[in-house]
Amino acid sequence: MTHLIDPAEISGRERYQLITSLVVPRPIGWVSTWDEAGRANLAPYSFFNAISASPMLVAVSIGQRKGTLKDTLVNLRSRGAFCLNVVTEPLLEAMNATSAEVGPEVDEFELAGLGRATSERVDAPYVAECPAVFECEVSQEVDLGESPYVLVIGEVVGVRLSESLPLAEGTMTVDSDALRAVGRMSGAEYMLPREKKVLPRP
Numbered sequence: 001m002t003h004l005i006d007p008a009e010i011s012g013r014e015r016y017q018l019i020t021s022l023v024v025p026r027p028i029g030w031v032s033t034w035d036e037a038g039r040a041n042l043a044p045y046s047f048f049n050a051i052s053a054s055p056m057l058v059a060v061s062i063g064q065r066k067g068t069l070k071d072t073l074v075n076l077r078s079r080g081a082f083c084l085n086v087v088t089e090p091l092l093e094a095m096n097a098t099s100a101e102v103g104p105e106v107d108e109f110e111l112a113g114l115g116r117a118t119s120e121r122v123d124a125p126y127v128a129e130c131p132a133v134f135e136c137e138v139s140q141e142v143d144l145g146e147s148p149y150v151l152v153i154g155e156v157v158g159v160r161l162s163e164s165l166p167l168a169e170g171t172m173t174v175d176s177d178a179l180r181a182v183g184r185m186s187g188a189e190y191m192l193p194r195e196k197k198v199l200p201r202p
């Protein structure tokens with residue numbers, strides 16, 4: 001037996017709970033930017049995914065904080081660039097620390113005790129400890145109608161990989177056991193890389 005829930009008949013909070021507990025695990029786009037004054041910003045976004053390989057496009061959906069824009073969106077609009085830091089197991093606690101609802105004067109790299117490096121390709125900083133970073137330019141903003149979220153599409157113009165990350169021979173496929181990327185479940189739950197099942201395509 002199943003029962004049908006009408007999204008129009010539940011609260012916004014319940015819609016959030018349903019969608020974020022069923023669309024799982026979600027990758028985490030850990031977005032680093034500069035603001036207009038040159039201050040660094042870093043925050044995680046799990047309404048995030050890769051949406052095209054050629055060109056390489058990613059999309060991140062940014063909500064509001066009590067009716068005001070989040071720092072990340074303000075910075076994406078003013079600087080037109082960002083870095084996406086892949087959240088790996090050793091960086092999980094630091095990622096969580098950077099989700100603190102703090103003002104633009106707070107540098108979340110400092111807040112979380114992270115090293116900050118400057119991208120070569122785009123006008124944005126990145127997490128020095130992160131083994132895999134996408135350097136992106138904002139390519140498009142998509143209005144989501146009634147939703148307070150804004151979808152920002154970025155084009156990847158550089159992929160920075162640590163030498164500690166092996167690639168499968170003759171390919172650009174990064175070894176998932178070496179990467180150890182973390183996924184987000186609902187609320188404060190995360191999925192750590194553990195058991196893997198390999199299924200050849202039919």
Ligand SMILES: Cc1cc2nc3c(=O)[nH]c(=O)nc-3n(C[C@H](O)[C@H](O)[C@H](O)COP(=O)(O)O)c2cc1C
Nearest residue numbers: 043044045046047061062063070071072099100101
């Ligand atoms: C794992 C994780 C995923 C998150 N995903 C989103 C998201 O997809 N969209 C969003 O608006 N906020 C999301 N948040 C909340 C933001 O990270 C939080 O509001 C942060 O303070 C925004 O920072 P900023 O104002 O510096 O951009 C998430 C938080 C965590 C811990």
